[in-house]
Amino acid sequence: MAKRVTMVAEIVEDLCTGCNKCVLTCPTVAISMRPRRPDEPGPGRKIAVVQEDICYNAQNCMELCPDDAIVMRPLQEHFEVGTSTDEVSAEAIGQLCMQVGFLPDMLVCVCTDTVAGELAAAILDGAHSPEAVARRTGARTGCTEICLDPILRLLAAAGHGDAPRNPRNGYQWYGIPGRLMNFVGPDGQVDPELVQAYPHLRLQKDVNAMLFKMDEA
Amino acid sequence: MTIGSMPAPHLLPTWNRRRPADVVTTRAADLDGIVTLPIRELTPWLPEPIWAPDSRLGPTEVDEVRARTRARLDSLDWSNIKPGERVNLLANPHGFALSGMAYVAMLEEIQHHVAAATGATVRLRIAESMGHIENPDWMRIFDLERRFGDVRECPQIGQGVEIETRVGTMYLTRQLFNADHFIHTHVTEMREGYLHRMVDRLFKPFGMGYTRLETRSAYHFGYGPRTGQLVARAVFDSEFVQQRYVSTVVLNTSPEGVIDVDADNDLEKLDRRVATDIFRNYAVLIRLMCEVKDVTVVFDGHGSSVYSYAGGIPFDVLYYSNADWLDLDNPALYAVLLPESIRGLVGQYMMGENANIKAFVINYMAGGVPYMYLLKGVPTFVTSPQVMDWLEQDPSGCWIGDAAEVTDGLADAMQRARAIANSDNVIVYDGLPGAMHVSESLAQALRQAAPGVIEDVEKVRMPKWLAQRDLPSVSLSRARDA
Numbered sequence: 001m002a003k004r005v006t007m008v009a010e011i012v013e014d015l016c017t018g019c020n021k022c023v024l025t026c027p028t029v030a031i032s033m034r035p036r037r038p039d040e041p042g043p044g045r046k047i048a049v050v051q052e053d054i055c056y057n058a059q060n061c062m063e064l065c066p067d068d069a070i071v072m073r074p075l076q077e078h079f080e081v082g083t084s085t086d087e088v089s090a091e092a093i094g095q096l097c098m099q100v101g102f103l104p105d106m107l108v109c110v111c112t113d114t115v116a117g118e119l120a121a122a123i124l125d126g127a128h129s130p131e132a133v134a135r136r137t138g139a140r141t142g143c144t145e146i147c148l149d150p151i152l153r154l155l156a157a158a159g160h161g162d163a164p165r166n167p168r169n170g171y172q173w174y175g176i177p178g179r180l181m182n183f184v185g186p187d188g189q190v191d192p193e194l195v196q197a198y199p200h201l202r203l204q205k206d207v208n209a210m211l212f213k214m215d216e217a
Numbered sequence: 218m219t220i221g222s223m224p225a226p227h228l229l230p231t232w233n234r235r236r237p238a239d240v241v242t243t244r245a246a247d248l249d250g251i252v253t254l255p256i257r258e259l260t261p262w263l264p265e266p267i268w269a270p271d272s273r274l275g276p277t278e279v280d281e282v283r284a285r286t287r288a289r290l291d292s293l294d295w296s297n298i299k300p301g302e303r304v305n306l307l308a309n310p311h312g313f314a315l316s317g318m319a320y321v322a323m324l325e326e327i328q329h330h331v332a333a334a335t336g337a338t339v340r341l342r343i344a345e346s347m348g349h350i351e352n353p354d355w356m357r358i359f360d361l362e363r364r365f366g367d368v369r370e371c372p373q374i375g376q377g378v379e380i381e382t383r384v385g386t387m388y389l390t391r392q393l394f395n396a397d398h399f400i401h402t403h404v405t406e407m408r409e410g411y412l413h414r415m416v417d418r419l420f421k422p423f424g425m426g427y428t429r430l431e432t433r434s435a436y437h438f439g440y441g442p443r444t445g446q447l448v449a450r451a452v453f454d455s456e457f458v459q460q461r462y463v464s465t466v467v468l469n470t471s472p473e474g475v476i477d478v479d480a481d482n483d484l485e486k487l488d489r490r491v492a493t494d495i496f497r498n499y500a501v502l503i504r505l506m507c508e509v510k511d512v513t514v515v516f517d518g519h520g521s522s523v524y525s526y527a528g529g530i531p532f533d534v535l536y537y538s539n540a541d542w543l544d545l546d547n548p549a550l551y552a553v554l555l556p557e558s559i560r561g562l563v564g565q566y567m568m569g570e571n572a573n574i575k576a577f578v579i580n581y582m583a584g585g586v587p588y589m590y591l592l593k594g595v596p597t598f599v600t601s602p603q604v605m606d607w608l609e610q611d612p613s614g615c616w617i618g619d620a621a622e623v624t625d626g627l628a629d630a631m632q633r634a635r636a637i638a639n640s641d642n643v644i645v646y647d648g649l650p651g652a653m654h655v656s657e658s659l660a661q662a663l664r665q666a667a668p669g670v671i672e673d674v675e676k677v678r679m680p681k682w683l684a685q686r687d688l689p690s691v692s693l694s695r696a697r698d699a
Contacts, residue, residue: 004615025374057612060374062233063350072233074610105556108438110587111613115556142613143347143587144374149434174377177431178385179439180447197383198450200686201416202545206441209548212559214566217548 002082003112003138007057007072011048015069018046022061022070024170027134027144030055043067056081056134056141081138082112088121096120099157100150101181101210108150111142119147119154129163130155130173152176180207220273223253225517225647225654228581229353240603241581243627245517245645246654254660255652256472256528259667260501262693268319269474274651279322282478286326286466289480290334293464300336302397304463308343309426312404313355314519315526315650316468319475320404321359327400327466328365339400340367342393344426347373348521348585351611377429380458382451388429389452394461401465401484405491406472407499408524411537411568412436414545416686417446418495419465419488423458424449442550442568453484467491471498472529473651489688496682497691501667501674502530506538508666510573511640512659513631517580518648522588525646528653532646536591540568541678545685553590575638578630579604579621584611589620596637597621598630 104117209217269275312320371392481487523533540549552569624630645654
């Protein structure tokens with residue numbers, strides 16, 4: 001679907017120390033720093049600045065701010081962000097989703113009701129980093145957590161796994177974590193060493209479930 | 218013990234400076250027809266708590282918790298910790314929310330004991346999760362900086378540390394592990410049982426609570442319905458964690474409060490030791506939620522949707538009660554992640570979307586945790602414009618305004634929900650421990666269903682569950698006779 005944006009981050013300039021933590025965590029990279037002018041009293045040489053049209057109310061900045069220098073202001077007029085999949089063929093979307101083992105109608109961002117196909121469409125249509133996907137679809141601006149691994153994997157499958165972090169030392173995302181399917185051979189069998197390491201976990205049966213072979217799960 | 222009628226727990230100020238008590242003036246527990254159903258009436262073999270959040274359930278003093286913590290700590294090996302080293306004492310918000318001062322007391326005893334025994338500096342580090350900013354402000358409520366000195370809340374959105382594990386790279390929250398050693402703490406209650414499936418229960422924070430966004434996401438999307446805990450085991454077994462890990466200390470809980478403190482240097486041994494208690498104290502109640510029919514669910518407390526509690530049991534138990542997720546033979550898939558296009562093929566293996574939930578009433582509920590998928594197709598009523606505003610402002614629930622209707626107060630919402638449900642069954646998730654606020658009809662239904670559920674659990678399901686985990690037998694009858 002998309003994100004309905006109901007609040008926007010607002011910097012309390014008198015309290016902002018310019019520590020940059022908000023810049024490092026914003027999933028849409030909506031915050032930057034500017035120099036504090038001599039006529040502006042305050043504790044730091046820099047002040048955070050919010051680009052309001054791409055602030056999608058994720059609230060990570062407020063949570064991380066160590067100085068209570070960010071508040072969320074309710075918007076009088078809500079606005080919605082989202083992507084249209086019209087420009088990208090259903091076949092291309094399906095192919096990209098299947099590369100990472102998702103059906104196109106699988107829900108990925110449970111906060112914004114965004115499915116894998118919508119994320120794939122945005123990526124195929126030019127959103128080549130997690131931040132760009134967030135801006136285009138609204139995904140990852142809710143809890144900012146649950147959908148991250150699928151977004152990173154879709155980007156990698158589309159050839160954008162080398163997208164640089166923005167900013168370079170940002171906390172928005174780090175990398176793609178290990179997953180069970182990395183230990184499954186072409187025959188559908190789980191690496192015996194992994195099975196032996198954790199014999200109490202039903203690894204093979206769960207792989208079968210993930211492949212929807214429920215009779216063998 | 219007869220506990221009589223209990224009020225709903227007070228609503229507390231939240232981290233983001235909201236004061237829900239000023240807005241929510243009528244609580245569901247105060248409505249005509251809502252009664253207090255003691256958990257002990259349904260599962261009379263529960264051990265007497267050594268600490269309870271309410272004096273009607275047990276002692277509220279923490280002396281016994283402190284004494285047992287000290288006794289357990291005395292028996293642990295702290296020799297890895299050298300004078301002058303830094304030790305992070307890892308805590309989680311669920312401990313504060315569910316076990317309150319008992320959890321604080323346990324943490325204080327650990328800090329004092331380890332500092333005295335080793336000469337190290339012990340710093341409290343709280344592993345935050347989704348919903349942090351909408352939850353009660355535990356730092357202020359329990360005055361944690363005064364008690365512990367160096368305390369940090371460590372959100373999962375903060376700086377990470379990349380580690381190598383048996384299943385590949387994982388990302389942890391750096392602040393939690395930036396010390397020479399760490400001590401893991403936990404509470405044994407049955408939150409997210411549908412995820413951990415009572416496999417490696419005490420390991421779970423190593424796959425979720427102590428990790429960053431990427432790892433948590435992979436727990437949901439990169440593993441099967443019974444093997445998310447592989448993430449937890451792999452992270453715990455990693456060289457990075459093992460170099461720093463010292464011990465684990467847990468509050469062993471029942472739905473009424475705390476029944477014991479346990480600790481061990483060996484997490485696996487400790488996990489197995491508390492597992493049988495968890496089955497004994499929670500399993501019947503988990504299965505009893507399958508007997509809740511045609512119900513209106515009322516959220517009226519600090520929990521957020523699946524993490525809202527009634528009688529010490531989280532809402533996720535009711536939501537996922539259409540599958541026996543304690544049975545490891547059951548490959549049930551999460552409904553929320555099951556695309557429509559595949560439901561015809563595997564829909565019978567679906568867990569969630571409990572069709573017996575006929576309506577939702579939100580009198581107050583914290584946000585921060587995705588929940589819109591729970592409401593799909595279920596009429597939902599919000600009892601005031603202010604609460605609706607708060608819900609709409611939550612980044613995780615921006616579409617609530619389209620999915621729910623604001624009513625003229627709580628009574629109006631209840632009347633409309635009951636009409637839709639065509640039933641008087643109501644269960645209130647207000648965080649009350651040891652007893653549930655339910656309608657008289659549902660109380661009666663649960664009382665009637667309990668003997669059959671107990672027999673089914675004791676004779677049929679429990680032996681299978683325990684055998685699947687190679688755990689010793691648990692007899693509810695013997696526990697009751699003891």
